[in-house]
């Protein structure tokens with residue numbers, strides 16, 4: 001018999017209050033690869049599914065039932081488990097899979113940092129209070145979480161890599177340098193669309209060491225390890241900082257932007273790929289503000305920024321904002337040129 005559903009603001013708030021429970025269960029099923037063990041069009045018995053995941057069926061079915069109440073997986077009365085449109089997004093072989101994001105948001109690093117969120121309100125860094133080290137030191141010390149972070153950035157649900165390649169005309173660029181370019185996915189997408197360009201991924205040593213050879217487009221993409229606080233390779237036509245500045249407070253952003261400016265030729269351009277924060281939350285996307293607080297939890301005074309804040313940072317670095325180009329993703333391209 002269908003159960004009457006509570007509705008209204010109280011019910012909506014009640015679900016939001018328990019959001020962490022849903023995140024934690026999603027991480028668990030993503031870690032187990034549950035979605036990959038169910039064929040996209042078929043079902044599987046809970047016993048076979050539990051055996052494939054190497055866990056006990058009873059606790060697993062209880063978690064899957066709770067997720068099915070959010071339309072993530074379906075659980076039939078006989079206990080067989082199937083897919084829904086949402087659970088299919090957790091399959092690893094889905095384009096722009098959300099499995100990595102499900103594993104990442106509630107992974108140990110962010111989970112403990114959010115547990116210390118209060119510290120931010122008195123000037124501390126929640127992540128550092130939880131782990132006694134900075135986020136990037138933590139990633140160096142936890143290679144499994146570091147590679148998960150790289151995969152999450154590569155598959156982030158915003159599909160920004162393809163969206164950036166589609167929204168900007170790179171046809172006159174010979175060399176494009178992606179600074180803090182992660183696993184190279186953005187350059188891979190751009191160079192696939194613009195076959196005469198070459199690319200350079202610049203990131204931390206441990207990150208570029210793990211870039212997969214099949215992402216390098218037969219040598220059209222090269223990699224270089226180093227720190228953007230020290231120096232950035234010179235001579236590219238386009239420099240990109242995609243989702244990099246929001247990891248840093250203003251003074252560090254100025255150091256990164258000035259290092260870019262020093263590497264740029266007089267006719268080079270700098271493209272920032274960032275979610276530009278709408279000053280009025282009533283008109284903004286909830287994920288923009290969640291990202292802003294995620295930055296606070298992980299890095300303290302790092303944050304997402306408004307257009308005016310970007311103009312100010314660029315101007316202090318000898319750069320002039322030329323235009324902001326929207327993409328199909330929440331990330332906009334902020335184009336800047338040397339003053």
Ligand SMILES: C[S@@+](CC[C@H](N)C(=O)[O-])C[C@H]1O[C@@H](n2cnc3c(N)ncnc32)[C@H](O)[C@@H]1O
Pocket residue numbers: 136153154179180181182183186202203204207226227228229241242243244247
């Ligand atoms: C949020 S991720 C963005 C990755 C990539 N641009 C993307 O959009 O998927 C920030 C990147 O900055 C890199 N990074 C952090 N500190 C760095 C440093 N000092 N020098 C170079 N890269 C750094 C990280 O390793 C990471 O790949």
